[in-house]
Amino acid sequence: MRFSDMLIPTLRETPSDAEAFSHILMLRAGYIRQLAAGIYIYLPLGFKVIEKINRILREEMNSIGAQEVSLPALHPAEIWQSTGRWYEIGEEMFRLKDRTGRDMCLGMTHEEIMTWLAAREIRSYRNLPQIWYQIQIKLRDEARPKSGVLRTREFLMKDSYSFDADDEGLEKSYRLHADAYHRIFSRCGLRFYMVESDPGMMGGAASHEFMAPSSAGEDEIARCSACGYAANIELAASNSRKMEMMDWDLEEVYTPEKRTVEEVSNFLKTAPQYFIKSLLLISDKGPVLALIRGDAELHEKKVERILGKHRPAHKTEVKEILGVEAGFIGPVNHNVRIIADPVLKEGVYISGANKENYHLKGIRPGKHFSAEWHDIRLAKEGDTCPKCDSPLEFEKVIEIGNIFKLGTKYSVPLKAFYLDERGEEKPVVMGSYGIGPARIAAAAIEQNHDKDGIIWPVSIAPFDVEILPLNVGDKNTVDIAEKIYRELKEKGIDALIDDREERAGVKFKDADLIGIPVQVIIGERNLKDGFVEVKDRKTRKSERIKLEETHEHIMLILSHMGKEGT
RNA sequence: CGGGGCGUAGCGCAGCCUGGUUUAGCGCACCUGCCUUGGGAGCAGGGGGUCGGAGGUUCAAAUCCUCUCGCCCCGACCA
Numbered sequence: 001m002r003f004s005d006m007l008i009p010t011l012r013e014t015p016s017d018a019e020a021f022s023h024i025l026m027l028r029a030g031y032i033r034q035l036a037a038g039i040y041i042y043l044p045l046g047f048k049v050i051e052k053i054n055r056i057l058r059e060e061m062n063s064i065g066a067q068e069v070s071l072p073a074l075h076p077a078e079i080w081q082s083t084g085r086w087y088e089i090g091e092e093m094f095r096l097k098d099r100t101g102r103d104m105c106l107g108m109t110h111e112e113i114m115t116w117l118a119a120r121e122i123r124s125y126r127n128l129p130q131i132w133y134q135i136q137i138k139l140r141d142e143a144r145p146k147s148g149v150l151r152t153r154e155f156l157m158k159d160s161y162s163f164d165a166d167d168e169g170l171e172k173s174y175r176l177h178a179d180a181y182h183r184i185f186s187r188c189g190l191r192f193y194m195v196e197s198d199p200g201m202m203g204g205a206a207s208h209e210f211m212a213p214s215s216a217g218e219d220e221i222a223r224c225s226a227c228g229y230a231a232n233i234e235l236a237a238s239n240s241r242k243m244e245m246m247d248w249d250l251e252e253v254y255t256p257e258k259r260t261v262e263e264v265s266n267f268l269k270t271a272p273q274y275f276i277k278s279l280l281l282i283s284d285k286g287p288v289l290a291l292i293r294g295d296a297e298l299h300e301k302k303v304e305r306i307l308g309k310h311r312p313a314h315k316t317e318v319k320e321i322l323g324v325e326a327g328f329i330g331p332v333n334h335n336v337r338i339i340a341d342p343v344l345k346e347g348v349y350i351s352g353a354n355k356e357n358y359h360l361k362g363i364r365p366g367k368h369f370s371a372e373w374h375d376i377r378l379a380k381e382g383d384t385c386p387k388c389d390s391p392l393e394f395e396k397v398i399e400i401g402n403i404f405k406l407g408t409k410y411s412v413p414l415k416a417f418y419l420d421e422r423g424e425e426k427p428v429v430m431g432s433y434g435i436g437p438a439r440i441a442a443a444a445i446e447q448n449h450d451k452d453g454i455i456w457p458v459s460i461a462p463f464d465v466e467i468l469p470l471n472v473g474d475k476n477t478v479d480i481a482e483k484i485y486r487e488l489k490e491k492g493i494d495a496l497i498d499d500r501e502e503r504a505g506v507k508f509k510d511a512d513l514i515g516i517p518v519q520v521i522i523g524e525r526n527l528k529d530g531f532v533e534v535k536d537r538k539t540r541k542s543e544r545i546k547l548e549e550t551h552e553h554i555m556l557i558l559s560h561m562g563k564e565g566t
Numbered sequence: 567c568g569g570g571g572c573g574u575a576g577c578g579c580a581g582c583c584u585g586g587u588u589u590a591g592c593g594c595a596c597c598u599g600c601c602u603u604g605g606g607a608g609c610a611g612g613g614g615g616u617c618g619g620a621g622g623u624u625c626a627a628a629u630c631c632u633c634u635c636g637c638c639c640c641g642a643c644c645a
Contacts, residue, residue, distance in 0.1 A: 012594060012606065013578045017638045037637065089645065091567095109645050143567075143643050151644085218644090434645095471603045505605040512605090523604055533604095 001463070003498040007044050010510050020216040022442035023148025025454050029513045038145025038153035045514065046441075048462040050156065053188060053437040054135055056459065057158045060184045064176040066131035066160050071113045073137050077103030079112045083413045094139050106139035111410045111432055114161040118428055119416040125165050128418060128428070129173060133160030135437070147216055149438040150398060156438060162431040163411075165420065170405055170429045177403050177433045181210055185400065188440050189457025189562075191447055192400060195221050196231040198301060199404055207404040210435075211397035212443035219397050222379045226390035234301040237375055238383035238392055239343075240293060243273045246348040248362035253350075255359045259327025261294040264359055268350070271295075276344060276351035276363065278329045280313040280321065280336075287313065287321050291331055291340035291351075292377050299378040306339060306374050328352040330360055331369040340371035398443045401435040445515075448538075454515025455538045458563045463496040464488075465554060466516040470504040470523040480532070480547065481522045487551045492565070493558070512537065518557055520550065 008030045018024040026032045031046035042050060058068065077095075080086035086093075086105070094106040107113065114132060122130065135158045142153050149155075162173035178194065185192045190212050197209040209232060211221055222236035223229070231237070258264045265272045275294030280287060281303065288307055292298055303310065318326045322334060330352035331338055344365050353360040365371065383392050408427040410416070416428045441460065448455040458464060465488060469481035481497060488495045496516060498507045504523070511519050521533040521542070532550055534557065535542035545553045 011577055015577070019639070085645075092644065473603070503603055503607065508605045525604070
């Protein structure tokens with residue numbers, strides 16, 4: 001491809017409304033343009049990258065026996081009503097009416113439609129298992145689109161769905177996907193982890209996420225490098241730092257105007273981990289007192305899994321229910337339901353006395369109050385692995401893929417049944433699996449860039465090689481460049497030739513920005529002695545190569561970089 | 567949805583507070599010519615704006631007031 005024929009509108013300056021590296025660089029290097037909040041145009045270079053990623057997705061999905069289909073993006077409401085999600089999902093779903101007034105929506109995911117299809121077309125155990133996938137637009141009216149292509153309202157997704165006769169089958173399909181996903185992300189040149197995750201509204205038994213570490217990520221994971229434990233922070237279990245057992249007797253201590261753990265801890269000169277932090281929550285079934293150690297933080301999502309929808313109690317409610325203001329509440333001497341972090345099972349603590357200006361010292365959980373024990377605490381720096389007790393590491397990550405075991409959540413309401421060997425009708429057991437190609441591209445940039453621009457992994461770079469004839473006014477330079485271009489093309493190497501009448505500096509800057517992994521620099525200086533220069537974008541190392549060895553050398557470099565088929 | 571910020575040429579910005587020498591400006595990009603060709607050259611000439619939109623105040627509005635739309639950031643939310 002010729003640079004002069006291609007739309008590659010690079011920008012010298014950073015557009016003011018971009019912040020994430022991937023966003024800035026995709027904009028500056030001419031990969032994308034923004035149409036509206038969370039809605040993007042892919043320019044030729046950007047589109048090529050997405051297509052490269054999609055090719056890898058197709059190869060790997062096909063290799064596990066998945067079949068590509070294409071489902072509509074426009075859905076009738078009834079099908080979403082039958083699984084209940086029409087009502088459960090809020091404003092995030094784009095809803096509209098057709099000309100006859102019929103309720104419709106834009107597809108934010110395709111469990112319903114895939115299951116609808118399965119309900120019609122799968123009749124017998126002989127038809128199972130099946131894996132169907134598509135690479136399709138999803139539409140979600142995100143509350144806050146952000147970070148360029150990382151969180152958008154319209155985006156491409158490779159989504160696949162497995163249909164099995166039983167849990168054992170699902171287990172196998174799930175495993176196939178997990179393995180395929182590992183191959184996909186490795187081939188795309190990403191650093192990533194597979195972590196345990198919360199199935200959330202998706203429902204089902206288990207799920208994992210594939211996470212690419214990056215400071216631009218919205219999620220956080222906890223990870224143990226010793227035993228391999230890794231989980232989304234929303235789910236991560238951990239062991240808190242151990243503490244000494246005190247031999248305090250139970251007594252009320254006067255703590256005037258000291259309400260927060262920090263205040264009381266300073267006042268009594270006792271470390272926060274000797275305190276019990278008590279938080280009154282209001283759930284659908286009434287008030288619940290949540291207890292965590294003084295140095296910990298409550299994790300909303302974990303609490304929600306136990307209590308369902310809930311909220312913190314208002315000041316007046318605290319007073320009504322416990323008879324004292326929030327700063328002095330504690331677990332002893334009342335009948336409010338208590339859920340507590342298991343770390344509190346051992347130890348002797350200080351907490352509110354449920355009496356104005358007093359705290360209670362010497363509380364022994366189990367003896368002075370009873371509670372339901374649940375992990376409701378946010379794992380944090382300094383905590384150790386729940387499996388092997390080694391220190392946990394925490395990292396910000398971009399979610400690039402996820403896999404869910406759905407079970408029969410969708411097959412039952414949508415009546416996707418099959419007849420087994422004995423003629424018995426059974427619901428199909430499902431899984432669903434997603435990957436966002438744009439997030440792969442963005443994560444690749446987040447993980448591979450420098451101050452001058454993008455450094456693409458070869459596998460997903462828009463071109464393998466960029467040829468830079470520095471002075472197109474020099475006939476020899478042009479002839480050699482064209483010759484190399486032709487030779488590479490014949491070898492199946494996708495090359496971009498910067499044939500523009502620009503000065504060398506401009507070409508160098510643009511080449512670094514765009515980030516094609518190999519640069520072939522053709523200047524009169526080297527040409528005189530029969531050499532060209534081949535430069536690695538990443539290491540910036542360049543070698544003078546004899547003209548006649550150029551394309552062999554390029555093939556060699558590309559294969560070192562992991563280009564397939566070289 | 568709550569909090570903050572910003573809308574002036576394709577991009578980056580100044581001007582606004584204190585209305586009138588502003589015919590709305592600067593850098594880059596763009597067009598023409600000359601010159602130049604190994605890290606975003608130089609010179610000369612040129613094109614491009616209903617100052618996000620609507621209403622108002624005023625003799626006079628990019629500038630002041632009201633409403634509105636859009637975009638970004640933090641948070642909540644996120645099948």
